Amino acid sequence: MFTTVxxxxxxxxxxxxxxxxxxxxxxxxxxxxxxxxxxxxxxxFKNWRMVIIHMEVDYVNQIYYGKEVTVYTGIERIGNTSLTIYEEIHQSGRLCAKGRSVYVNFNFETQRPEPIPDGIREKLNEHLWRPQE
Structure with missing residues (x-):
């Protein structure tokens, strides 16, 4: 899981x-x-590989100005050419928003999805996160 303040x-x-x-x-x-x-x-962007194809957001609690937030980002699922990212935003110890996004490993020259390379797949596996819902 990745953490961003x-x-x-x-x-x-x-x-x-x-x-x-x-x-x-x-x-x-x-x-x-x-x-x-x-x-x-x-x-x-000349070498960009990721294209978002789906995004969903659930707003759980209000978020306010004046207090930092923490974004938690993890990998929920890894497919052949795509991956699902699970995300949460917390403020003051409270879950405020959660969501998912699906990205495809995309080749802009061929305009086609490509399999996620094994080396990247291994790195993604280090950040697997199965949310408690």
């Missing part, structure tokens, strides 16, 4: 005083950076 910005706060719901997917994406590096070590 984020300090909420004023611009992410909505009119009723909590973090806007559109911010959560952006924070989840920030938590995926180490996974992106497994597929594209230099993070170059």
């Amino acid at each position: 984020i300090v909420p910005r004023v611009s992410e706060t909505d009119g009723v005083g909590h973090i806007n719901n559109t911010t959560i997917p952006v924070w989840f994406e920030a938590g995926r950076e180490e996974i992106f590096k497994m597929f594209t070590p230099d993070l170059s």
Whole structure:
């Protein structure tokens, strides 16, 4: 599992005083950076390999400006060409949001998915996370 700490910005706060719901997917994406590096070590878009094909978010509790949040990111499932990432956001010890995203290892030259290489698969396996739901 990967851990990313984020300090909420004023611009992410909505009119009723909590973090806007559109911010959560952006924070989840920030938590995926180490996974992106497994597929594209230099993070170059010229060599990019990952394409998101599905995302879901459950908003569990409100998140507020002024207190940092922690994004927990793990691998729930590894398929032949795709992987499912499970994510949670916590603030002040409370689960505030959870979600899943599915990515495909994609070759932009051929415009086709490709099998996840064994070396990357081994690294992904180190971060398996089966959520308690």
